[in-house]
Amino acid sequence: MDYYLSQAINGICQGSIYALMAIGYSVVVGVVGLVTFTHGEVIMLGAFAAFYTFQLVGNNLIIGVIASFLASAFIGVFVFKICYERFFNAPRHISLICTIGTSMLLRNLAQIIFGPNNKPLLEVVPNRFFGKGVVGLTLVQIIVIATVISLSFLLFLFFNRTRWGIMLRAVSQDKTAAAMMGINVRMTSLLGNSIGCGLGGVAGMLLAIYYQTLVATMGGSAGMKAFSSAVLGGLTNIPSAAAGGLCLGIVENLGITISSASFRDIFAFIFLLLVLIVKPEGFARKTGVRP
């Protein structure tokens, strides 16, 4: 029993990382209005940015968070220029194929630049354990959960209390109406895309710290998990996407108790299929345009 409980705790912790990825994904899809395939690569590049920052300035978590956020936000600008800017009025599959091409480009460039092998992440957080028996939290898990919660809270404040946040929400609900109200839709989409990508980058850093390793090909499965979680909120609703991430983490970690850890991704896939069969439009109330 204790074993399952500890796996559930691991699941919640991992799920909170997935929740952050899914929040980023939902922000991107909601604000830009076009689906993206590059999120996994953005996550991976954020993790690498944090890795090199840690090597450069030592293990300072706050600087790591800022570096991965900024690096991924910059990649977001790049992705926006290539994949979205010209194609807002074009058929949707064109920008989708463009994001697939960009994701191929980024992944293979990363493999060339950073090398194909796993990089061991320096021990950023000391290995400490709170709790008794097998049930309890490690320091890494506490830090991960705290980072995710504080970033979500900051995002909530940003969306509800600032002028930029209101503009972002307006654009995500209706681009034409937002343009009529005098909002610069292009710049706002660019900003939203960068924020979503930045959150993904921080999630990538947390993922790398959690597993204590990172590799240039991690983007594929990370992107799939971000998508699977975001599907629960119809790809645009942020709170449902976060809940989806938590569910996905718990499902995965309970799933590997009945089989081996190499089948982790299979449970994520089964989760995605189940959501798509039961409720493909997601569990959120419909607001704004669906991609």
Next chain:
Amino acid sequence: MTLPPRLAVLLQKKAIRISLAILGIALLAAIPQLNLKSYYMGVLCRILLYTILAGSLNVINGYSGQFNIGHAGFFGIGAYTSAILSLQLKMPFLLALPVSGLLAMCVGLIVALPTLRLKGIYLAIVTLGASEIIRLIALNWMSLTGGPNGLRGIPAPVLFGLKFSRSQQYYYIFLVLSLIFYFMTRRIIQSRIGRAWISIREDETAARSLGVETMRFKAMNFMYGAFWAGIAGGAFSPYFKFISSDMFSLDEGFNILSMVIIGGQGTLAGPIVGAVIVNFLTEFLRPISQYRLVVYAILIIVMMWLRPQGLVGVSKSVLAERKFGRGRRTHRR
């Protein structure tokens, strides 16, 4: 492309077209007699194999507007099926080949069923996940697939008393298969089924309101594409004599996808052009092979910017439209 009018009239005559086709096939069949180096024969074999793979992906992506990016998974299923059948059950090649196609087709149905109501990225992610799961199963099911060691020593097929082991001989197997694929697909595209697929691509709502059973035709389309990917896999494993799970990774799927996108979607000639271009590029880039997929990725993006239907893709269709006027919001995917 515009032909001179007299040539166009000439080409419309059936007898002339048939004789041109026969001439082309005869030329293709004569290539192994030129005594080329086995390296060149290998390249030609690969081009023929990829015309089947890219062509079957084009049936899914280009004709019915669905979005499959995990085609390597079905390819892998076909390859593993024919390898296991011939190694463990000593099944003859002519029997193992259709079985591998049929199994890939069944898996294609399983993948397509939950996503028939969905479009665009949903189907894309599901096919991507399915391809990765198939690879993971092949990697971890030690007793059946050999796990990370792969399967080796797959016997060369023996047909009509002839053993097909070298590229020169195997070329004919690939040639016959790709010709069957080409003419079969051509017939289907010109039939009622093919017109239904194209109508779904152009406007699914309109197609349904005109009485096309879109779900059935989309499932059929996906199964047909998966079937031929399985056949290609089934022919591939006795040719290569060794398979392992990393041959069917996502990169392989993107490789096939780049052929379809660069060559052209929605025409029969498109994937063939794409397979030729991409395979020649692969050979040119062999000294810097790690940049191979970078080059393809840039080509895909350039294609989307300049000519979204691909080099010889279908021009009057939703695939070729780049920009709509304001207010027209059909074709949302």
